[in-house]
Amino acid sequence: MAELLDLFGFLSVVLRALVLALQSLVVGGAVFAAFILPAAGEPGAGEPPPRQRAPGERAPGERAPRERGPAESAPEEPAAGGSAAARACRRLLAGSAFALAAVLAAYVAADTTLLMATSGLRLREVTGANFFLAGAAGALLALAAGLLAVLGAPRGAAAADRAGAAAATGAAPLPLPDRRGRRGALFTRRAAVAALLLAAGLVASSVATSHAAARLEGRTLPVALTALHQAATGCWIGGLPYLLLALPRTAGGAAARRIAARFSLLAQASVAVLVAAGAGLALLYVGSPQAILGTAYGAMVGAKVALLVLLLALGALNYSLVQAAGKEPAGAGAGPSPLLTRLRRFAEAEIGIGFTAVLTAASLTSQPPAADLTAGQVPLAEIAARMSPRWPRLVPPAVRDMIPPSATAAAAGGSALESFVPGQLVEPQTAGEIALSEFNHNTAGLVVLAAGLLALAARAGWRWARNWPLAFLGLAVFLFFLADADYWPIGPLGFWRGFTVSEVLQHRLVVLLIVAFAFFERRVQRGEAPSPRTALVFPFVCALGGALLLTHSHSLNNPKDELLAELSHVPIALCGVAAGWARWLELRLDGGPRRALSWIWPLCFVLVGAVLLAYRET
Amino acid sequence: MVPAPLRAGAAALLGITLLLVLGRPAAAHAILVAATPAAKSTVQGPDVAVRLRFNSRIDGARSHLSLRLPDRSVRDLALAPQGSPEVLAAQAKGLAAGPYRLRWQVLAADGHITRGEIPFQVK
Numbered sequence: 001m002a003e004l005l006d007l008f009g010f011l012s013v014v015l016r017a018l019v020l021a022l023q024s025l026v027v028g029g030a031v032f033a034a035f036i037l038p039a040a041g042e043p044g045a046g047e048p049p050p051r052q053r054a055p056g057e058r059a060p061g062e063r064a065p066r067e068r069g070p071a072e073s074a075p076e077e078p079a080a081g082g083s084a085a086a087r088a089c090r091r092l093l094a095g096s097a098f099a100l101a102a103v104l105a106a107y108v109a110a111d112t113t114l115l116m117a118t119s120g121l122r123l124r125e126v127t128g129a130n131f132f133l134a135g136a137a138g139a140l141l142a143l144a145a146g147l148l149a150v151l152g153a154p155r156g157a158a159a160a161d162r163a164g165a166a167a168a169t170g171a172a173p174l175p176l177p178d179r180r181g182r183r184g185a186l187f188t189r190r191a192a193v194a195a196l197l198l199a200a201g202l203v204a205s206s207v208a209t210s211h212a213a214a215r216l217e218g219r220t221l222p223v224a225l226t227a228l229h230q231a232a233t234g235c236w237i238g239g240l241p242y243l244l245l246a247l248p249r250t251a252g253g254a255a256a257r258r259i260a261a262r263f264s265l266l267a268q269a270s271v272a273v274l275v276a277a278g279a280g281l282a283l284l285y286v287g288s289p290q291a292i293l294g295t296a297y298g299a300m301v302g303a304k305v306a307l308l309v310l311l312l313a314l315g316a317l318n319y320s321l322v323q324a325a326g327k328e329p330a331g332a333g334a335g336p337s338p339l340l341t342r343l344r345r346f347a348e349a350e351i352g353i354g355f356t357a358v359l360t361a362a363s364l365t366s367q368p369p370a371a372d373l374t375a376g377q378v379p380l381a382e383i384a385a386r387m388s389p390r391w392p393r394l395v396p397p398a399v400r401d402m403i404p405p406s407a408t409a410a411a412a413g414g415s416a417l418e419s420f421v422p423g424q425l426v427e428p429q430t431a432g433e434i435a436l437s438e439f440n441h442n443t444a445g446l447v448v449l450a451a452g453l454l455a456l457a458a459r460a461g462w463r464w465a466r467n468w469p470l471a472f473l474g475l476a477v478f479l480f481f482l483a484d485a486d487y488w489p490i491g492p493l494g495f496w497r498g499f500t501v502s503e504v505l506q507h508r509l510v511v512l513l514i515v516a517f518a519f520f521e522r523r524v525q526r527g528e529a530p531s532p533r534t535a536l537v538f539p540f541v542c543a544l545g546g547a548l549l550l551t552h553s554h555s556l557n558n559p560k561d562e563l564l565a566e567l568s569h570v571p572i573a574l575c576g577v578a579a580g581w582a583r584w585l586e587l588r589l590d591g592g593p594r595r596a597l598s599w600i601w602p603l604c605f606v607l608v609g610a611v612l613l614a615y616r617e618t
Numbered sequence: 619m620v621p622a623p624l625r626a627g628a629a630a631l632l633g634i635t636l637l638l639v640l641g642r643p644a645a646a647h648a649i650l651v652a653a654t655p656a657a658k659s660t661v662q663g664p665d666v667a668v669r670l671r672f673n674s675r676i677d678g679a680r681s682h683l684s685l686r687l688p689d690r691s692v693r694d695l696a697l698a699p700q701g702s703p704e705v706l707a708a709q710a711k712g713l714a715a716g717p718y719r720l721r722w723q724v725l726a727a728d729g730h731i732t733r734g735e736i737p738f739q740v741k
Contacts (some may be wrong), residue, residue, distance in 0.1 A: 012730075062678070111729045119682045119723055128681050131729025214674035214727040216704050365728065368649045370671035418658060 010595035011113075015107040017210035019231075021355055022100035024201055026145055028238020030195040033186035036239070037086060037246060039262045040255040041185060083260075085249040086186040089242045090149050092188075097146030100202075101139045108135035108442070125311055135216075138205035142295075145198040152191030203230050209367055211285065222284055229277040236270035238366030239263065245348050253337050257325050260340060264322045275308070287371035294377040295370035296566045300360055303550055305568045307357040310578065314350045317593075318343055338590070345588045349581040356547040356577050363551050375535060378560050386564050392442035392613045396482060397435035408410050432618045440482070441615035448473045449609025455602035458525065469521035476514040483507040504530065517541070535587050543580025549573035559618070568615050572608050579604035647671050648726035655720070655738040663726075663740040665713060668695065668708045674726050675703040683708050683723040689715030713740045 105428040110128050126132055187195060204227065207213060213224035243263050250256040282301055325339040370377070454468035483491060484504045488495040498504035517538075524535045550573045580601040589597075623650050654669040655661045678700040695708040706724065708726065718740060723733035 107729075111731075114731060115680065115725060118733070119725075126680065129677055129725060129729070130727045133723075135729070209728040211674070211728070216673075216675065225698065326670060366730065368673055371650070372649065 002055070002346055010314070011110055013251040013362060013366055015103055015110065017359045018103045019100065019107060019206070020358050020362050022096050023138075023206055023230070024234040024238030024355075024358055025096035025241065026100055026142060026238070027199040027234025028204060028236075029089065029096065029149070029190075029239070029242055030145070030199040031235050032239045032242040032246075032263075032349055033086075033093065034192035034196055035087060036243070036259055036263050036266065037089060038185050039258040040246070040250050041086060047219075072171065084251075085246040086251055087294040087551075090153065092185050092241060092245060094146050094149035097142050097149060100178060101146065103121055104135050104142060105140035107547045108132055108139070111135075130213070134205045134208040138202055141198050141205060145195060145202070148191055148195055149186075152187050152194070154188045156183050180533065182526070199234065203227055206230060212281075213445045224282065225280045225284075226480065230280060232270040232274035232277065233354075233358065236267050236274065237269075237351070237358065239266065239346050240351045240354065243343055245350065247340055247344055253340070254324065256340055256403065257322075257337070260322050260343060261326055264319060264412060268319075271312070271315065278304075278308075285369035285371055287369075290380065291370035291373075293380060293383055293567065294563070295373050297364065297367045297370040297373070297561045299563065299566050299570050300367070300450035300550070301370075302575040303574060304357050304360050304364075306574050307353055307360065307577070310353050310581075311350060311357070314346050314353070318346050318350070321346070329578065344376065345585060348521070348588065349585050350582070352543055352581055353577060356550065359547050374578070378563050382560075383564065385566065386616065387567070387614075389614045390616055393435065393438045393616075394442055395448065396431050396439050436482075436485070438616055438618075442611050443478055444475060445609045445612025445615065447471055447478075447609075448605055448612060450474075452602050452605030452607075452609050455605060456599075457599055457600055462544050466525045467520045467522055469525060471516050471517040476511045476518070478598075479507060480511045532587070536584060539583035539587065541580075542601075543577050546576025546578075548572045549576065568611055571611050575604040575608045575611075579608075639723075645671055648674050648676060648724050648730060648732045650732075653720075653736050655736065657736045658738065660739040660741055663713045664711065666710045666713055666740065668706075668710055668720060670706045670722055672704045672706075672724060676700075676706060677725040677727065678706060681706055682722070684721045685710055685713075686719040686721060688714070688718065692728070715730075715740050 108131070112123070113133055115121060115126050115129070116123065186192075207223055210223075210226050212219060212226040215222055243259070245255050245261055250259060286292060286295075286298050286301055292302050314481045319344045321339050325337050325343070352592065441454070451468050451471040454465045454471060458464035458468060483493050484498060484507055487493045487498040487504060520534075521538050523529055524538065529535045548567055579601040580595045582604065585599070586594050586597040621717060628663050650665070651670065652669060655666060670683075681697070682704060683695040683697060685695055687693060693710075695710055698709065699704060700705040701707065706722065712725040718738055720736040720738065721733070722736070725731055
C-alpha cells in the first residue's frame with residue numbers, strides 16, 4: 001500500500017507539471033489564433049504580392065531542405081499560404097487541448113483513488129471536493145477547446161486545407177472556391193471569442209486549486225495575481241511554439257514579419273504582466289529576503305527568477321531581430337528573411353527555458369509557501385557553514401556502512417509538529433548513508449569537472465581533448481559498482497537478482513545509457529555524427545536533465561536538510577539548462593553569437609562539477 | 619543511420635529513465651501549524667479536547683482524525699463542525715491514563731493530502 005501511495009505522490013507532480021505546460025499551450029494557442037495569426041492576411045502598405053516559388057528553389061538564409069522537417073518543406077502557394085500556418089497551429093492547439101483534458105482526467109482519477117484508499121471515503125463523497133470539481137471542469141473546458149479547434153475553422157479554410165494537402169502531395173492545386181474565411185485565419189471571429197473564453201475558464205479552474213485559493217484570509221489579491229501570472233505565461237511561453245510553426249509556413253516575408261512584430265508586442269506586454277504579478281506573489285508567499293535562501297520554496301522562486309533572466313536576454317535579442325527585420329527593404333518580401341530564421345532559432349531555446357520555468361512552477365505548487373514556514377526556516381549562518389568548501393570525499397565508506405538498513409520505519413516521534421505525504425517513510429539517515437551520498441556526489445563532480453575542463457581545452461584548440469565525452473565512462477563504472485553496493489560485486493546479493501528490483505534496474509539502465517551516450521557524443525565532437533540532427537541529442541538531454549532536477553520536490557518532514565540539499569541542486573539544474581540551450585543554439589545558429597555560446601556550455605559543465613565536488617550533507 | 623522508430627524508442631526510454639531517476643515523490647502543502655494536545659505533552663483525562671490548526675484551508679468533510687489507544691486499537695474521532703476553515707476540532711472522551719497517538723489526515727483545497735501523528739500522554 002505504501003509503495004502504491006508513493007507512486008501516486010510522484011505521479012501527482014508529473015501530472016501537475018503536464019497540466020501547467022499544456023494549459024499554457026492552449027491559452028497561448030487561443031490568443032495566437034485570435035490576435036496574431038490574422039495579421040498574416042492583412043494587406044500591408046506598398047507590399048508586392050507574394051511570389052510563388054518554384055519547387056526546390058531556396059530562399060536566402062534558409063537551411064538545406066534535408067535538415068528541415070517534412071511538414072516545414074510544404075509548398076507555400078499564395079492563396080493557401082496563410083492557411084498552411086493556420087493548419088499547423090490548429091493541429092497543435094487541438095492536440096494540446098485534448099491532451100490537457102486527458103491529463104486533467106488522470107489527475108482527478110489518481111487523486112480520487114488516493115483519497116479513497118487513505119480515508120475510506122466513497123466515490124460519491126469525494127466528488128464534492130474542490131480539486132474534483134475544478135479538475136473535472138478543467139477537463140471539460142479543455143475538451144471543448146479541442147473540439148472548437150477542430151470545428152471552428154472559417155468556411156474557406158477547409159477547402160484551402162484540402163488544396164494545400166493536394167499541393168503538398170504533388171497533385172494539381174485546386175482553385176480556391178471562396179475567400180470568405182479570412183486568409184491566414186484559424187478561427188472565425190465568433191470561434192475566436194469562444195476560444196478565448198474557454199482559455200480564461202481553464203486558467204480559472206487552475207487557479208481554484210492553487211495556493212491562492214487555499215489562503216486563509218485576503219484571497220482576492222493572490223487569486224487575481226495568480227490568474228494574471230498564468231494567463232501571461234500562456235500568452236508568451238505558450239504562444240511561442242505557434243510562432244515557430246507559423247513563421248516558416250507564412251507565404252511571403254512581409255506577412256511573416258507582420259506576425260513576428262505583432263507577437264513581439266504581445267510578448268512584451270505579457271512579460272510586463274508576468275513579472276509584476278510574479279513579484280507580487282513572491283512578496284506574499286516568500287515574505288522576507290531571508291526566506292529566499294532559508295526555505296525550499298524561496299530557493300525555487302530564485303531559480304524561476306534566474307530562468308526569467310535567461311529568457312529576457314533571449315527576448316531582447318529577438319526584439320532587436322524583429323526591429324531589424326522590420327527595416328529590411330520591401331524587395332526582400334519574397335522569401336523568409338535570414339533574420340527571421342535566426343529569430344526562430346532563438347525562439348526554440350526560449351520555448352525550452354520557458355517550459356522549464358513552468359515545470360519549476362509545478363514543483364512550487366507542492367511545497368508550502370515560505371511565509372507559512374516560520375519555524376522551519378534555516379538561518380543564513382547555518383547555510384554558510386554548510387556551503388563552505390571542504391576537501392571532497394573521494395574514498396567510499398566501508399562496505400558494511402553502505403548497505404542500507406532494512407526499511408523499517410523508525411519511530412517518528414520528533415518534538416516538532418510534523419506533516420507527511422501519505423506513503424512517505426520516515427527514516428533518519430545513518431552516518432554511512434550520508435558518507436555514501438557525499439562520496440557519490442563528489443565523485444560525479446570529479447567526472448563532470450574533468451569533462452568540462454577537457455571540453456574547454458578542445459574549444460581552445462587541443463584536438464585530442466575532443467574525446468572528452470569518454471570521461472563519462474568513469475561515471476558509468478562508478479555507478480555500476482557503488483550505486484547498489486549490496487549487490488554483486490561488492491555486496492552479498494547476486495548480480496541477476498538485482499534485475500527484479502526496480503531501483504537497481506533503473507541504475508543499470510542509466511549505466512547503459514551513459515556508456516552509449518559517451519561513445520555517441522564522442523563521434524559528434526569529432527565531427528563524425530551521422531546527421532546534424534543527432535548532435536542535438538546531447539544538448540536536449542542536458543537541458544531536460546536540468547528541467548527535471550527542478551521539477552522534483554522534497555518531503556515536508558525535514559525542511560532543514562531538504563533545503564540544504566536543494567540549495568546545491570538548484571545551481572546544478574540551472575547550469576544544466578544553460579549549458580543545454582547554449583549548445584543547442586551553437587548548433588542551430590548560422591552566425592551571430594555562436595563563438596560565445598561555444599564557450600558557455602563547457603564553462604557550465606565546470607561549474608556543475610565544482611558544485612558537486614563541494615557537496616556535503618554534514 | 620539508426621532507423622527512426624528505434625531512435626524515437628531510445629529517446630522515450632531515456633526520457634522515462636531520467637524522469638524516474640531525477641523525479642522524487644511529491645510533497646503536499648497543508649502543514650500543521652499548531653496542535654492541542656501538543657506533541658509529547660501530558661494532558662489531564664478523561665476528556666481531551668483536540669484542536670489542529672493548519673497553514674491553509676482544509677476540506678473538513680474529507681479529512682480524518684483517529685486515536686491510537688494504549689492497547690494499540692484505533693478509535694475514529696467525530697469531527698466537530700469547522701469553526702474556521704483552517705482548523706479541525708474533536709472531542710476525545712473517556713480516555714484512561716496511558717500513551718496515545720493522534721493520527722490526522724487532511725485534504726487541502728488543491729487536492730493535496732497530508733497526514734501526521736501526534737504522540738501524547740494522558741494522566
